[in-house]
Amino acid sequence: MKPTLKKIKKRVAKKEQIVRKIQKIYPFLKTPKEIQEFFEVDSLLELEAVEFEFFTSNEFDVNSFCTCLDRAGNAKTLYPSKKEALKGATSKNIIAYPCPSEPGWHLSSQ
Numbered sequence: 001m002k003p004t005l006k007k008i009k010k011r012v013a014k015k016e017q018i019v020r021k022i023q024k025i026y027p028f029l030k031t032p033k034e035i036q037e038f039f040e041v042d043s044l045l046e047l048e049a050v051e052f053e054f055f056t057s058n059e060f061d062v063n064s065f066c067t068c069l070d071r072a073g074n075a076k077t078l079y080p081s082k083k084e085a086l087k088g089a090t091s092k093n094i095i096a097y098p099c100p101s102e103p104g105w106h107l108s109s110q
Helices: 005-025 032-039 082-087
Strands: 094-098 105-109
Touching (some): 005 032, 082 094, 082 105
């Protein structure tokens, strides 16, 4: 049985609501795909009932640091945007991903 247009519209509206809620809390997540990758979910609807922790600032603070470590146990560099992070990439096998604890981005090898 095919879903009705009304049900499809309702599901799309719910996903849009989830995206707006998350982007208010995690302003560095710009697209639904980035949100799904950050939270490691297949569907935005999986995040519907999750309570999110608010960052104290919506802007990147150059003095911010996080507790993320690389494989060697060194602190990871925190970049203000995905674009800035990728500027720091040393090879094409490097990807940028949102920091799980602070507003900002890190680099990682694929």
